[in-house]
Amino acid sequence: MKKTDTIIIGAGPVGLFAVHQLGIKGLKSIVIDNLDKAGGQCIELYPDKPIYDIPAVPECTGEELTNKLLEQIKPFKTEFFLNERVEEVKQDGENWIVKTNNNNEFSAPNIIVAGGVGSFEPRKLAVKESEKFEDKFLFYAVKDKEQFKNKNISIFGGGDSALDWALELSKYSKINLIHRRDEFRGAPHTLSEIKKLEKEGKIFIKTPCQLVSIEGKDKIDTITIKFDNGKIEQIKTDVVLSFFGLIMKLGPIAEWGLNMNKKTIEVNSKNFETNKKGIFAAGDICSYPGKLKLILSGFHEVALAAVECFKRARPNEKYRFEFTTSSKTIQSRLGKK
Amino acid sequence: MPKIIYNDNQGNSKTIEVENGLSVMEGAIQNDIPGIDADCGGSMACATCHVYVEEKWLNKLPKAKEAEVDMIDMAYEPKKNSRLSCQLIVSEELDGLIVTTPSKQS
DSSP states (O other): OEEOSEEEEOOSHHHHHHHHHHHTTTOOEEEEOSSSSTTTHHHHTOSSSEEOOBTTBSOEEHHHHHHHHHHHTGGGOOEEEOSOOEEEEEEETTEEEEEETTOOEEEESEEEEOOTTSEEEEOOOOSTTHHHHBTTTEESSOSOGGGGTTOEEEEEOSSHHHHHHHHHHTTTSEEEEEOSSSOOOSOHHHHHHHHHHHHTTSEEEEOSEEEEEEEOSSSOOEEEEEETTSOEEEEEOSEEEEOOOEEEEOGGGGGSSOOEETTEEEOOTTTOBOSSTTEEEOGGGEEOTTOOOOHHHHHHHHHHHHHHHHHHHOTTSOOOOOOTTTOHHHHHHTTOO | OOEEEEEOTTSOEEEEEOOTTSBHHHHHHHTTOTTOOOTTSSSSSSOOSEEEEOHHHHTTSOOOOHHHHHHHTTSSSOOTTEEEGGGOBOOGGGTTEEEEOOSOOO
């Protein structure tokens, strides 16, 4: 079990700035996130879209903001646990014990939940048979492409993931690319490659149509699709790949005994503590009267929560408010001379 | 104030007065209309405020931008009359707009 001063759940902008606010007070933290990289919604939903309301930053993208925040917290050498989802939160005296789905365990007097709208998970297919084939013959991501050799593969989706995998897997398998409309959204080069392979008979494009059902007993035999004009087609299929992006699910957060309001965690607006002492919530996931779901509000929330975290992690020390501009202690923590 | 009619897929219907300038999504969230999640808060990034617009209203709405259509690709059971309710801004012209929420958003 790893011990730290604060466990931060969520590596979005608010979780990252929490590292900073704790770090300048001399507190250690670790960060856990279900995604494979830091940035949260900024990196997953709008890496290229502009943000105009970060104070003193007239314009930046989600990716730029994430990179700047990572740069800002570099001096604290914080350990990140990515691709991991927190499953369990347990009380242990004055401390909290957090367990992840990767069997990592952490102990700390403080937890800051900066989980946005929950963890990102693949959007699943709607047909009822999909569950029984999932992870065996139906996949929402490609981890090992070896298993997709010499197969009949039906790929659903119209974005980059669907197109890129159609291209890659067409090298050694027969591909059906199925999309609800005629237009695909992908890099022009990828699109022209796909068209070329269609002419060569390596990729079969089926549009505009949607999945009706998946047939098969112990494995997938066929899938049935329906075109917009009503035509039904059954396609021999061994493997289904579905790429409809990610969706945010609240997940286990709802089971930690925190007071919830719809999908948000109720906090006080003095230090953003929840109904559990030592568990704080900040950013989009917290609610209090007047709450605005802005990145800048999340920054404010973790700044105040960090003060209470200090008091809990260092009960025998007096908290002293300091400015980064004038505090030698903070500057040395930031690696400045 | 314009009235927006929210139907669910079970046949229940609620008529809500929504202020001009708010989105159909905001009208739903503020009035606890079930069936609209709006996880991203209206930034056209999640497709969980997806609704089906009554056919006769389709032409009266501003056409969906490319980014909205791309996002609808991700929605749960999209149809020809699918729109993201965060992109439908309420005005007097939309008084009486009828939308139906899908059986679920994800």
